[in-house]
Amino acid sequence: MNAAAISSTGLVPLKMQTTRRTVAARRSVTTCALPQVVMSGAEAVAAVGAMYGLMSVNEYITHRYYQHDEISKFDFTKKIRKENPDLVAILDGGGHVEHHAETLDDMSLRQDEKWKKTAMYERLNDEKNQWRGTAFNWDITGLMCAQMAPQVYPVYMGIFGWGFVPTTAFFAAGMLLHALVWNALHPQMHGLPDITLKDGAPSSTLSFLRGGWYFNYLYDNHKGHHVSGGRTNYNVACPLVDHLVGTYETKADWTARLAMKEAVAAAGKKEEVELASA
Template sequence: MHPRRVALLALASTAAALQAPRQPTTAQQRQPTTTRRVATLEPPTTKKPLRLKLTSPEPTNDFVKPDGTLDVIPFSAQAEYELKPRQRVIGLAYISTLCTIVASSRIPAFFRLLGLQYAAFSAFEYCFHRWCMHSTYGTWRDKIFSRWNRLHVQHHLDTNPDMTMVEGYNWKGIRFNYLTSRLSVVIGSSVSYLLVKALRLDLPFWPTPIVSWLLAMYHGVLWNKLHTDSHDLQETLTWFDGVKYVRNIPTGNRYARWLLTNHIGHHAIDGKGNYNIVFPGPDHLAGTFYQLKT
């Protein structure tokens, strides 16, 4: 081939190579080339799943004292409550958990009895408070339980909007006495025994009175502490007044504040809900739980 033709072909191939798009090298391929796409990309618009809050709102720090306890008077004056029917999910979880504990043969008998009696005490606390202590005047329940109904109605009348008590209030509406605690042990043991027999559970009877006594004492002591605190009462109880008012029971924690908030709500809504005071659960299940507004 003629040298001039070879030179022309070489020039033509060089020009074609210069006009062709340049292929990126391997290193260049690793560099991000999506600047425009990222700049114009909109955030995803997927819907967030509906979630039920399993914890109640906490009182703001304005109403919590330095020791962690609830400042009852200013809190009660401003607190608002709302009915939360969706909290029945918590009630279903509550009863399912207790049923699982009681029915499981892998759990020690003491804890199974504890779960069974907690359910019994909790249900009794709810039913007696709702249908006996708040029974309509003149009904058969009012006639049978008139002593407790009148006393409890008077307790609501003696309570000011800020949860303080009027002068000359009846102290029997505030705290339990020894008779109530003894009756709790007898009733708790009897109900648990009947449930064990009715459900044919393989549980011994001998721990039943022990568990009943523990729960009755826990309920009585915690009730006397929390109920006096919720009404901002500072007097010290004697043994003759009932289960002694133990001042060193820790109430500067979230659980104690929740119980106090729950009972303050019972007064704020005029006794239409929040019937459980110490053993929560049935209020959520029955749809009578009023939660603190956020």
């Protein structure tokens, strides 16, 4: 046998030894790369979770303290407004209070003549906005972007160490997804038409989710918000904060509340009939 074909051990052919070294090297590379892959996956999960959390917090604060003006209940707010009535006005919620007044417990909208004569109806009866304050128009999406930007960039560029471009791309994708979920859910549950690309993130993009468990949960969650008179379930597209701060109301609880309201209303009508026939 040719000595050149024998390894230094004198027993294993050189070709076989080379093959074993190649396999070992590949295993070493794969093993060394594995932690990096795992870290990348963990980072992706953390990044998605952080964005969802930020959206949930902003959605909750905006809905509860601006749209429902619950910030007025704090003593410091009352004091500031009392001392500076012209500087700190009462927040009107952008028509959200009117939206609650117009919405019945079955999520349909009032159409009676008495309601149509009110100032609340007139405010919502804007021909330029056929969604009556229920949709995320492009301008509303822009406002939410501006609201969240001071939080998003420090988190992703400071904590995650991302650059400006990937942070912006991820932020934009998250905001678009939020608007798509909102617009596929909210206008339709109040019997209003889908929003189109011209005016906002199109409802049709995620309309296929309607009737599925995910949208059914969001629907029930938001219906509970209306049934409670706007005192629970402030999150709409990103449920989370309600569960953390104690303002979440289960379907069983708000269903019982609704049954009680209906029973009281029925008893009142019965009493009216009895008085009228007496």
